[in-house]
Amino acid sequence: MATLGERIRNLRKQRGLTLQALAGDQLTKGMLSLIENNKANPSMESLAYIAERLEVDRNELLADIPTHELRDLLKEIEQLYTQEMISNELIIKYKKIAGKIKPYIDKLPFRYESARLLEIYSRCSYHTKQNDWQIPLAQAEEIYESLHMINQSADLYIFRALMAFTEHRYKEALTIIQESRSTFEERTGMLDPLKKLDFDYYESILYSAVGDGENSKRLMEEAITYSKEQQLFYRIDALYRLAGFQAILNGDIVNKDFYISKLRLFADFTDDEEINAVADALEIHYLNSFAHDYEKAMALVEKNLEKHPEDSIFLFALEKGKALYGLEQFEDALIWLNKHKLWEFLHHPYDLSVHYEKDAYLALVYAELGQNELALKHATIAKELIQPMPDSPHKTLILKVYEQMTA
Template sequence: MATLGERIKDLRKQKGLTLQALAGDQLTKGMLSLIENNKANPSMESLSYIAERLAVDRNELLEDIPTNELRNLLEKIEQLYTQEMISDELIVKYKEIARKIKPYIDKLPFRYESARLLEIYSRCSYHTKQDGWQGPLEKAEEIYENLHMINQSADLHIFRAMMAFTEHRYSEALDMIQASRSVFKERTGILDPLKKLDFDYYESILYSAVGDTDNSKRLMEDAIDFSKKKQLFYRIDALYRLAGFQAVLNGDRASKDHYISKLRLFADFTDSKEIKAIADAIEIHYLNSFVHDYKAADALIEKNLEKHQEDKIFLFALEKGKALYGMGRLEEALGWLKKHTLWEFLHHPYDLSMHYEKDAYMAMIYMKLGNSELAVKHATIAKNLIEPMPDLPYKTFILDVYKQVTA
């Protein structure tokens, strides 16, 4: 952080003033040079004179973090900070962001820039599992509340609810998001359109997490209709993805085709390779697990592996193993299943249940290869993982495999 002398020098240079021009007739050029190089402290009278000639408030020069420095810091942090699907690469970036903000935490003044920095620091520290994120989050919320920044306050409420979600406290998270929604609706009368979509999206996710698919579907469809009516594309890809996967689980092929088609159109519109890959991943999962068209699934997997190579392998390793198993290519299937890893940032029961199929497929392969010991081992792993999950098709499948293997 800049010293008083450095702040004066930076502001002088920004305004294109020489030492002599800033010194004027009340300071000598030599004295001003000593002040700028931290070799002399100005009197309050001299400081007021310097501030006046620089066209800034004297208090800004005295602040631990002047306005100009604070804004420059926030601008740099905003360029680095992104909210996207958590990945190992993003975690590295979040650690760097938290490191840059940390020296300022205890000296931030009571203003918007400070609240935003505190919020980003809290989010980054939480996701990178660093201690000390709670206090800055509370301070950010206090500043937003006092500045009547409703949307920013709502974002922090949603963040708190989704923290409970990541800790698999699904019912508690749903209660929190619904309570927050009511609070902000009472304050504003009508929620900001983007904030309404945020609440719809997260509440829909949480309804599905507690097994209430009817309310989850209702909120998804309401949010999609609202987006169309308002001509908003915010969260539309996430809503299509969620709706498409819900249709797969419900065995509703027409709705599945509709939402995957919408997802692909949106991917073309935004030129997003990632959204295209996700649309294909939903279709592949449907082909493998629900209609057992393993050849079609494998063809679509190969198409994606050619395009994405290693960067999207986590989307397709499990499904590739399932497709190969279905085609009777057991050794190859086993190799692909071993490549699959359970991504540590998955928390929804749908995602977890789907990925827990891996050990059930490995159990069936080992059983067919005559290795009953490994078959029982992997069937037991799958059974123990799936038992706390809701009653989805994956649970039925895994428990059936366990019975077959241990019979």
Template sequence: MATLGERIKKLRKEKGLTLQALAGESLTKGMLSLIENNKANPSMESLSYIASQLGIEQNELLAEIPTVELRELLVEVEKLYRRELNDLSNGFKLIIEKVEPYLKNLPYRYESARLLEIFSRCAYYEKQEGWQAKLAQAEEMYEGLHLINNSADIHMFRAMLKFNKHQYAEALAMLQNSRKSFEKRDAVLDALKKLDFDYLEAVLYFAIGNNRDATTIVNEAVEYSKENQIFYRVNDFYRVMSFHSILIGDKDSRKYYVNKLRLFAEFSEDGKIDLMLDLLESHYLNSFTHDYEKALNIVERNLEKYKEDEISQFYIEKGKALYGLGELDEALHWLERHRIWEYIHHPYDLSMNYEKDAYMALIYEKQGHHELAIKHAQIAKNNIEPMPDLPYKKFIMDVYKQIVH
């Protein structure tokens, strides 16, 4: 955190002033140099003069954390936070280190609340204690400043913490109670925040197996987006519906939503949507239509095109495709390389990943390694048992019965 002298020097340089220019007629160049280097303290009269020369309020110089410094810190932290969420580059610790020195002296304003919020989220991800108190402090500040949409973000974050623990019904209840609490006090959320709530509520309804209410929310949200010419969250709604269509065997709906996503990817020039669609398509071909050759071609194309950390979820699909083509040793190699990303928590995503051990069990059984086959069949069974009755569950339980009994 900058000292008074450091703040004066920084502002002087930002405004392109020399020591002599800032000193003017009321200060000597030498005295100003001493002040900037923290070797002399200015009188209130001198401080008022320096502030006037810099074109700012005197309180801005006296503030423990000047507004400009706070804003610059927030800009830097926001950039780091967005990069970390997108790239998973382990930058949460860096954010914590940058914000922590300011925590005790934050003024009552938006920048402070946002820094507290980001700090608490990063501390949660890093499994550090005390993040809850900082999050509550951020929410209190948002509420006091009447920043309802920011407060809503914190409500959604808390609900999704339950989701991350696979407490889906509790997460849904928390989210719905939050929406009701805002409605009761006539707090108006903006359109984007409404769509955030809609998306999370639909995802949670799918997680507890309430497909009807989930589908209703998605359809109403997409219609709302069309009416208001808002494209925010549209790809997320189409993505979850395309996956759901696969699971219920609705080929027409699957084709409709996949086509919509392809068009949206072209419109937005978002390569990640194409990557996700290729993963979904290879999964569909492996697990539902058993067109292993075609699935393998899609996987290979992406393995060549993207970096390893972007396409590691394709490993399980390559293993499944090779198993279907009878290349057991190679299939086992790719299945062993597969890891479930730690931020995957939805039953749809978890269940499709849990197929890995079932396929490994089948391979070991064919290779004559019965004990290993039993071990992996048991792992797959234990993983899938708490999950909803999706096609993956039937497949895994059938493999278990085939090998263990």
């Protein structure tokens, strides 16, 4: 954090002034040099003179964090900070961001820039498992509330709900979203369109997380209709993905095809190959686990693995193993099932249930290979993992495999 002398020197250089030019006729060049190097303190009269020549308010020089420094810091942080799917790479970036903000935390003035820095610091600290994120979050909330910044306040409530979600406190997370949504609707009369879609999206996700597929589907469809009416594309790919998966669970093939086709159209529109890969992953999961068309599933898997050999392992290793099991290529199935790794940042019961199928399929493969002890071991692992999850076809399969292995 810059000292008074450093602030004066930085501002002088920004304005292209020499020591002599800034000193003018009321200070000597030598005295100004001492001030800039923190070897002398200016009198209030000299400070006022320096501030006038630098065209800033005297309080700007005296503040713990001058306005220009605060704004420069926020600009730097905003360029670094992104909200995206959590990954190990993002965690490293968040640690760096938190480290840049931390020296300023206790000296931030009561203004918007401070609230935003406190919010980003809290988010980064939470995701990097640091213990000092709660007080800055409360301070950010207080500033936003005082400045009547409704959308920013709502974002913090959503963040609190997502914290409960990532800790698998799904019912609590849903309650937080619903109560905060009600609060902001009462205060504003009508939510900002993007904020309404935020609440619709997260409430829908949380309904499905507690096993209420009916309300999840209702909110998804309302959000998609609203997006079209408002001509917004915000969160539309995530809504299509969730709606497509819900349709698969419900055995609604018409809507499954509809939402997957919408995902593909959106991928073409945005030129985003990742969205196309997600659409393929949904279709492959349906072909393997519901239609049992293993040859079609395998063809789609191979297409993706050929196109994105490294990036696709996470999405497709499990599904390739399942397809190979269905095609009775058990040794190869074992290889691909063991390539699958559960991504540590998955928290939704749908995602977890899909990935917990790995051990059930390992049990089935080991049983076919006559390795009954290993078959029972993996069936037991799958059963213990799936037990807390809401009812789903994946849970039904896993429990059926366990019964088969213990019969």
